[in-house]
Amino acid sequence: MSIxxxxxxxxxxxxxxxxxxxxDMTLNIGPQHPSTHGVLRLVARVDGERAFxxxxxxxxxxxxxxxxxxxxxxxxxxxxxxxIDWVAGYANEIPFITAAEKIMELEVPPRxxxxxxxxxxxxxxxxxxxxxxSYPLELGAASPLFFALRERERVLDLLxxxxxxxxxxxxxxxxxxxxxxxxxxxxRKWVQDLPAGFYRDTRAAMDRVLEVCDExxxxxxxxxxxLARTKGVGVIPVDVAASYGLSGPNLRAxxxxxxxxxxxxxxxxDELDWNVVTGTNGDCYDRWWCRxxxxxxxxxxxxQAIDQVPEGPIQAKVPKVxxxxxxxxxxxAENPKGEMGYYxxxxxxxxxxxxxxxxxxxxxxxILPWALEGALIPDIIAIMGSLDFVLGDVDR
Amino acid sequence: xxxxxxxxxxxWIALVLKLLVVALIIxxxxxxxxxxxxxxxxxxxxxxxxxxxxxxxxWAQLIADGVKFFQKEDLIPRDADRPVxxxxxxxxxxxxxxxxxxxxxxxxxxxxxLDIGIFYALAISSxxxxxxxxxxxxxxxxxxxxxxxxxxxxxxxxxLPLVFSAVAxxxxxxxxxxxxxxxxxxxxxxxxxLLQLVGFVVFMIAALAELxxxxxxxxxxxxxxxxxxxxxYSGFRFLFFFLAEFANMFSMSAxxxxxxxxxxxxxxxxxDVLEFAGPLILIGKSFLLVFAMIWFRWTxxxxxxxxxxxxxxxxxxxISLANVILTGVFKVVL
Numbered sequence: 267m268s269i270x271x272x273x274x275x276x277x278x279x280x281x282x283x284x285x286x287x288x289x290d291m292t293l294n295i296g297p298q299h300p301s302t303h304g305v306l307r308l309v310a311r312v313d314g315e316r317a318f319x320x321x322x323x324x325x326x327x328x329x330x331x332x333x334x335x336x337x338x339x340x341x342x343x344x345x346x347x348x349x350i351d352w353v354a355g356y357a358n359e360i361p362f363i364t365a366a367e368k369i370m371e372l373e374v375p376p377r378x379x380x381x382x383x384x385x386x387x388x389x390x391x392x393x394x395x396x397x398x399x400s401y402p403l404e405l406g407a408a409s410p411l412f413f414a415l416r417e418r419e420r421v422l423d424l425l426x427x428x429x430x431x432x433x434x435x436x437x438x439x440x441x442x443x444x445x446x447x448x449x450x451x452x453x454r455k456w457v458q459d460l461p462a463g464f465y466r467d468t469r470a471a472m473d474r475v476l477e478v479c480d481e482x483x484x485x486x487x488x489x490x491x492x493l494a495r496t497k498g499v500g501v502i503p504v505d506v507a508a509s510y511g512l513s514g515p516n517l518r519a520x521x522x523x524x525x526x527x528x529x530x531x532x533x534x535x536d537e538l539d540w541n542v543v544t545g546t547n548g549d550c551y552d553r554w555w556c557r558x559x560x561x562x563x564x565x566x567x568x569x570q571a572i573d574q575v576p577e578g579p580i581q582a583k584v585p586k587v588x589x590x591x592x593x594x595x596x597x598x599a600e601n602p603k604g605e606m607g608y609y610x611x612x613x614x615x616x617x618x619x620x621x622x623x624x625x626x627x628x629x630x631x632x633i634l635p636w637a638l639e640g641a642l643i644p645d646i647i648a649i650m651g652s653l654d655f656v657l658g659d660v661d662r
Numbered sequence: 663x664x665x666x667x668x669x670x671x672x673x674w675i676a677l678v679l680k681l682l683v684v685a686l687i688i689x690x691x692x693x694x695x696x697x698x699x700x701x702x703x704x705x706x707x708x709x710x711x712x713x714x715x716x717x718x719x720x721w722a723q724l725i726a727d728g729v730k731f732f733q734k735e736d737l738i739p740r741d742a743d744r745p746v747x748x749x750x751x752x753x754x755x756x757x758x759x760x761x762x763x764x765x766x767x768x769x770x771x772x773x774x775x776l777d778i779g780i781f782y783a784l785a786i787s788s789x790x791x792x793x794x795x796x797x798x799x800x801x802x803x804x805x806x807x808x809x810x811x812x813x814x815x816x817x818x819x820x821x822l823p824l825v826f827s828a829v830a831x832x833x834x835x836x837x838x839x840x841x842x843x844x845x846x847x848x849x850x851x852x853x854x855x856l857l858q859l860v861g862f863v864v865f866m867i868a869a870l871a872e873l874x875x876x877x878x879x880x881x882x883x884x885x886x887x888x889x890x891x892x893x894x895y896s897g898f899r900f901l902f903f904f905l906a907e908f909a910n911m912f913s914m915s916a917x918x919x920x921x922x923x924x925x926x927x928x929x930x931x932x933x934d935v936l937e938f939a940g941p942l943i944l945i946g947k948s949f950l951l952v953f954a955m956i957w958f959r960w961t962x963x964x965x966x967x968x969x970x971x972x973x974x975x976x977x978x979x980x981i982s983l984a985n986v987i988l989t990g991v992f993k994v995v996l
Contacts, residue, residue, distance in 0.1 A: 293804055301885040315808075315967050404885045406876055406964025412707040491877055491963050643808070644966045647886050 293317070293643075297326050301404050301647045304657030308634070310646070317646055320638040322631060327661040335621040340366055340440055340588050343617070347608075348434040350625060351659035354393035354602045356425065357386050359438040362621075364532045365597035365610040366440050369590050376534070378442040378580040381428075381460065383533045384468070384571050385437065387564040388425050391475060392418050393602035394515075394557045394564075397654045398482055401554060404651040405495050410485050417478040420471045427461045440588050442581030465572045472565040479562050487555070496551035500637055500649035503548060510636065511629040514604025515556040516653055520548035526600035533599075538570045550652035557654070589616060603627050603659055623662050627655035680773070684759060692908040693724040698949075699908075699956050700724075706960045731904075734897035741802030742894065750797035751895070751902035757789030758906040761913040766840045768926045768940020769933070779840035780828050783917055784821070787872060790910060791817040794874075794881060797903075798891035809890025812967060813874060813881035819974035820871035820878075826982035827861035827868070830989040831921045834858070844925035853924035858989070862922040864982045866951070869914045871970070873907070875955055877962040878970060885964075915951035916944060923947050 296307040305326035310317040331350060335343050347362045348355040360382060367374060374382075399414035422432045429435030429444070437444050486492055502512070507520045517524055525542040527535040543559040545552030590612040598607035604626025611620040630653050637649050697712070700723065704711025716722025738747055764779040766772045776782050791813050798810015831854050832838055835846035847853050855862045871878040882890035892903055919925055924947075926940035936943075965973070 291804060300888060312804075312808075402963060406879070406883070406885065407962060408703070409707050409960050412709065416708060489963065491965055494969055495963060495966060642966060642968070644880075644883070644886050644964070 290318075295646070297323075301651065302657075303400075303650075303655060306631075306650075306655075306657055306660070308638075308646070308650075310638070312643070315642045315644075317638060317641055317643060320635055320641075320646070322634050324628075324631070324657075324660050327657045329658075329662065331662045332621050332623055335618055337617065339616040340590065340618070343621075344438055345434065345436050347623075348436055349658060350623065350662055351393075351601065351603055351606075351627065351656050352433050353396050353656050354389040355431075355434045356389040356429070356437065357393075357599070357601045358606065359436075360386055360532065361597045361599040361601075361606055362608045362610070363438040363440060364599070365595050365608045366588075366590050366612075366618075368595050368597060369593040369610065369612055370440070370584075372441050372582055372584065374442060375579045375582055376576045377578045378582075379534050380571055380575045381443050381580065382438065383535065384568050384575075385425060385428065385435070386533065387568050387571075388421050390564045390602040391421050391561050391568075392425070394561045395421070395475075397554075397557050398486075398561075401651050401654075402486055402492065404647050405492060407486070407489070407492065410482060413478060413481055413485065417475055420474060424464070424468055424471055427464065427467070439581065439584075441584040442579070468568060468572055472569050475565045476562060479558055479565075482558060487551075487558075493551065495644070495648055496554060496652070497549060498547070499550045499645050500641070500652060501547060501549045502633065502637060506633070506636065507548065510633040512604070512633060513629065514601065514626050515543075515560060516553055516604065516630050518543060519545035519552040519556045521546055526598055526605055530598060530600075532597065535567075537574065538567050540567050540570075550648050553652040553654070587616070589614060590618070598624070601626055603654065603656065604630055625659045625662060627657075627659035628662075631655050631660050684762065688759060688762065688909045689728075689905055691912045692905040693728070695908040695911055695949075695952055695956075696724050696727075696904070697721070698952070699959070702953070702956050703960045706957075728901060731898050731901040736899070737894070737896045739802050739894050743800035743802065746796050746800035747894075748899075750793050750800060751899045751906075752793075753796060754790050754793030754906045755902050757786055757793060758909045758913065760786045760789065761910070761917075764840050765913060765916045765944075766844055766920055766925055767944055769937055770841075771926075771937075771940060772841060775839055775841045778838045780832060780838050780843065780917075780921070783840070784825055784828060787910075787914070788817055788821060790906065791872075794891050797895065798881075801891065801894040803894050805887040805889075806891045806893050809881045809883070809887050809893070812883075813891065815967070816871055816874065816878065816880060816970065819971055820868040820978070823864050823974060823978035823982045824868040824872060826979070826986050827858075827865040828921060830858055830861045830982070830986050833986070833989045833993050840920055840925075844920055844927060847924045848927045851929075853922060855922040858922060858985070860981060860985050861989075862918070864978050864985070865918055865921065866954075868974075868978060869918060870955060870958065871974070873910055873914055873955070875911070876959045877965050879964055880967055880970060883964060911952050911955055912948055915948040915955070918951055919944060919947040 291312045293310045293312040294307065295310060296302040297305040302308070307323040307326065308320055309323060310320040331346050334346055338346065343362065344359050347358045350358045395414045395418040399411040402410040425435060426432045429437040502516070502520050504520045504522055507517050507522070513524065521544050523542045523544050528542060540563050543556050543563060545556050592612055592614045594609070594611040596607055596609045598605050605624065606626050607624035609622035609624070610618055613619040633653070634650065638646050641649060701711045712720025712723035714720060715726045738744060761783060763773045764776055764783050766775070794813040795810045798806045798813065831843060834854055834857065835843040837843060837846065874881045882892060887893070892900060895903060926944045927936070928943045931939060
């Protein structure tokens with residue numbers, strides 16, 4: 267065994283704790299704790315500031331959506347899937363609707379696809395801005411919260427203008443999208459589908475989002491203490507990340523260019539010019555940085571998309587009562603949190619026979635026992651925050 | 663005026679009057695700083711801050727908060743060490759009040775000009791940490807315990823740079839009396855910060871750590887330890903900690919002003935005006951430092967325990983020690 271500085275430090279720590287015979291303490295973090303993003307509970311064995319055997323306890327927010335989906339019709343289920351990851355409610359609808367459309371072999375009009383794309387990217391910006399707000403707060407810096415949330419509000423206003431809902435838009439219909447709130451009648455829905463001034467407001471809002479990205483870059487990445495707290499902390503190597511099924515920015519921060527927007531063609535992403543953001547070290551800072559870059563990419567994507575939105579109907583021809591023929595499929599999409607998939611089994615009725623929801627946060631959270639082993643208490647919060655999970659997405 | 667001298671000559675009446683002044687000044691300063699913190703943080707975060715209380719600018723927000731605290735139920739957890747839990751806020755407050763004794767408000771205006779003024783001030787300021795440790799231990803809560811122990815570790819690490827940077831000033835002034843230090847700066851014609859810039863910076867960093875303000879607020883660390891040693895406190899006991907924190911910010915700043923920024927003296931102001939203006943000058947200078955502390959609070963994140971300790975032991979203590987030696991050498995040579 268070669269003796270380097272780390273080994274010596276390790277050995278000396280071992281000898282000290284053997285001499286003192288210190289007793290470990292069991293620390294129960296959550297389910298009510300300021301930094302567990304809701305009702306996550308961690309049970310950790312704590313030796314001074316160091317935590318071992320961290321066990322996440324989940325399920326406090328289980329709402330049984332998979333079971334609920336079995337007793338509901340397809341249009342009703344979009345209201346449920348909205349509430350899985352409520353930070354980006356809109357993005358949850360896409361894979362479910364796409365799955366149903368795939369079994370029905372329905373062609374969605376290009377205009378509806380573009381509207382879906384724009385709103386999905388807006389949801390991504392909102393979700394990542396929430397992360398930009400909460401992550402510095404978990405490290406102790408309160409001010410970036412307000413800068414990020416202020417811009418998120420602008421984007422949410424746009425989402426609300428189109429869909430009528432800020433968090434739970436419930437906007438997708440099988441075969442297209444709902445006619446926009448306050449615009450056109452149901453019979454002439456393809457005439458006026460986006461609210462007036464939407465393109466102009468979106469352009470302005472995206473410019474502002476790009477500006478606030480620079481501001482956040484200065485405010486957060488320009489701060490020595492934040493760098494000291496995040497660089498080299500919670501490093502997740504590629505093989506570990508892959509073995510725990512990480513996805514989304516958490517996986518890309520480790521350097522894997524895995525982005526379902528490039529791989530699955532559920533929305534016309536290949537018609538736009540954008541890059542998959544990847545980090546290099548897989549530490550907390552890279553995960554933060556990846557999300558910041560993704561906000562920029564999404565804003566650029568939206569700017570391109572609103573120039574390219576084709577004219578035409580926003581709804582394919584579907585029967586009044588939607589029945590999906592017998593079949594099964596799995597559709598996955600790149601949600602802000604990572605890969606979100608629905609395994610849909612249908613029996614030809616009004617509602618699905620069985621729905622399995624593969625949520626990104628659940629898999630992302632599963633790495634916690636590995637990532638938090640031997641971490642300091644402040645690093646527990648830093649690593650947990652950097653994985654950016656939502657408990658509704660974990661428990662469903 | 664004669665009436666006042668007559669009254670003051672009676673020991674008991676004078677005592678009551680002095681106590682009244684102390685009892686009013688400390689909450690008042692605490693509330694002013696608390697309000698400043700609310701308003702300044704709002705300004706830095708593009709918010710309005712308190713607005714409705716009192717009708718205009720929310721000036722009565724802190725009074726309303728104080729009333730609210732008194733209405734709260736006095737909760738003591740079942741597992742708490744009851745006597746220690748009850749005494750802890752009083753110990754913290756006692757440390758705060760005792761620190762006001764040696765603050766020189768103006769020429770001759772000081773509660774007690776001790777010969778060992780600065781030594782007393784630095785010693786008594788650590789009493790606050792004892793109270794914090796008591797609170798952390800007695801709460802019967804693991805978060806509180808971790809918070810209390812963090813506070814103790816922080817005190818041990820940062821007391822040294824605090825004392826060393828004060829020692830350099832004492833060497834320059836040749837006295838430990840607080841009035842003596844100010845008068846030494848008056849007669850020297852310049853505030854000591856000009857020669858003791860390093861000491862001033864080290865003192866302020868260490869003072870931030872002593873006050874456990876961000877970036878050194880590890881004993882409270884809301885996102886990690888819920889509320890640290892304050893987790894189980896509510897009602898007026900919490901108010902005691904709250905007021906003590908803000909009053910301590912002021913007294914630490916006042917000590918820094920006395921040591922480095924010329925205390926109550928401002929060049930160009932005649933001596934007879936200074937007798938009245940002294941307290942105002944001291945308060946003004948202290949509030950500048952308090953403003954800097956509030957500024958840091960809303961700009962910086964929190965450091966980690968190991969980073970905190972290595973900053974103290976690897977940087978601040980060697981630097982302040984070198985500063986003491988250098989100051990001593992120059993004092994002897996010049």
